[in-house]
Amino acid sequence: MTRPGSGLRPFSIKAKLGTLVVVSVFITTGLLIVALRTRTEFRFITVFSVIATLLITQFVAHGLTAPLDEMRAVARSISHGDYTRRVSGAGRRDELGDLAQTINRMADDLEAEDRHRKELVANVSHELRTPIAALRAVLENVVDGVSAADPETMRTALKQTERLGRLVETLLDLSRLDNGVVAIKARRFEVWPYLSGVLKEANLAASQRRLSSGSGNHSRTDVHLHLDVSPPELTAHADAERLHQVVANLIDNAVKHSPPHGRVTVLARRGEYPESLELEVIDEGPGIPEAERHRVFERFNRGQAPSPHGPGSDGGTGLGLAIARWAVELHGGRIGVAESARGCRIQVTLPGTPQTQG
Numbered sequence: 001m002t003r004p005g006s007g008l009r010p011f012s013i014k015a016k017l018g019t020l021v022v023v024s025v026f027i028t029t030g031l032l033i034v035a036l037r038t039r040t041e042f043r044f045i046t047v048f049s050v051i052a053t054l055l056i057t058q059f060v061a062h063g064l065t066a067p068l069d070e071m072r073a074v075a076r077s078i079s080h081g082d083y084t085r086r087v088s089g090a091g092r093r094d095e096l097g098d099l100a101q102t103i104n105r106m107a108d109d110l111e112a113e114d115r116h117r118k119e120l121v122a123n124v125s126h127e128l129r130t131p132i133a134a135l136r137a138v139l140e141n142v143v144d145g146v147s148a149a150d151p152e153t154m155r156t157a158l159k160q161t162e163r164l165g166r167l168v169e170t171l172l173d174l175s176r177l178d179n180g181v182v183a184i185k186a187r188r189f190e191v192w193p194y195l196s197g198v199l200k201e202a203n204l205a206a207s208q209r210r211l212s213s214g215s216g217n218h219s220r221t222d223v224h225l226h227l228d229v230s231p232p233e234l235t236a237h238a239d240a241e242r243l244h245q246v247v248a249n250l251i252d253n254a255v256k257h258s259p260p261h262g263r264v265t266v267l268a269r270r271g272e273y274p275e276s277l278e279l280e281v282i283d284e285g286p287g288i289p290e291a292e293r294h295r296v297f298e299r300f301n302r303g304q305a306p307s308p309h310g311p312g313s314d315g316g317t318g319l320g321l322a323i324a325r326w327a328v329e330l331h332g333g334r335i336g337v338a339e340s341a342r343g344c345r346i347q348v349t350l351p352g353t354p355q356t357q358g
Contacts, residue, residue, distance in 0.1 A: 024053045064096065083114055
């Protein structure tokens with residue numbers, strides 16, 4: 001069977017060149033027949049034949065080289081960092097049209113990567129500014145003698161350092177995401193104590209942010225975290241460290257978008273296969289519009305829903321849900337936004353032990 005695209009297409013360059021040869025032969029033959037019937041000298045016929053062939057060749061060549069000149073100009077712009085230009089011949093039904101589409105797709109990808117890079121620098125700079133400023137203020141007060149280097153002051157400095165560490169871990173996770181597959185170290189564990197520990201860490205982290213920032217935008221201690229595991233003795237088979245990334249990022253995202261004194265529920269149920277796991281994180285926030293649901297797990301996507309805390313709320317780096325999806329897919333699982341009458345409901349499915357998959 002012929003591979004698609006490998007044959008001769010009606011509007012391909014091969015077909016056009018073949019048509020050019022055929023037309024040139026017909027013109028020469030026609031002029032030769034005219035010369036024989038009218039007894040015209042062959043030198044005149046030869047001149048007319050050459051001129052006609054050159055005109056047709058020039059017309060066809062212009063149609064082939066003009067798009068190449070434009071592609072060269074666009075490629076040169078891309079090499080200089082201008083990703084806004086596109087090739088206009090993408091609608092052609094020949095090899096040049098395919099090449100134009102490829103260049104335009106490449107320009108789209110490069111433009112998106114450039115935009116992501118700029119967003120990453122801006123978002124990370126924004127995230128780093130607060131803990132660095134707070135840490136600097138604490139240390140300046142100690143150096144200037146405004147406050148003593150007592151355990152409470154050092155504890156505040158430690159919390160800011162830990163926050164910087166979390167941001168660095170996020171960047172390392174992004175690097176792992178870009179560099180390919182990370183080995184999964186799956187093991188069997190009890191779900192209730194494991195998730196209970198994750199929720200306690202989330203509550204502790206919120207308290208630390210409130211104490212260190214002094215800003216309500218970072219201190220969602222008013223949101224109640226609820227854990228629902230059934231049956232209580234439920235066990236699962238997964239990489240505990242990667243699963244921690246998933247649950248922690250989903251909780252963090254749910255808390256940020258919860259209304260004042262809202263409730264975030266982490267629900268765990270037995271999956272379809274032995275030691276597989278069905279997880280849900282449900283909040284009472286504004287929810288995610290259906291048109292945006294396919295984009296919420298993209299990198300740097302910080303969402304379009306209005307913040308319940310008004311402008312200036314901490315929207316994060318836009319990497320949390322992307323890292324959650326990456327960790328779930330490493331397990332061979334699925335993650336997505338499910339229908340919910342109120343708020344946002346994100347479902348995670350982990351397949352369990354390897355012998356039960358497939």
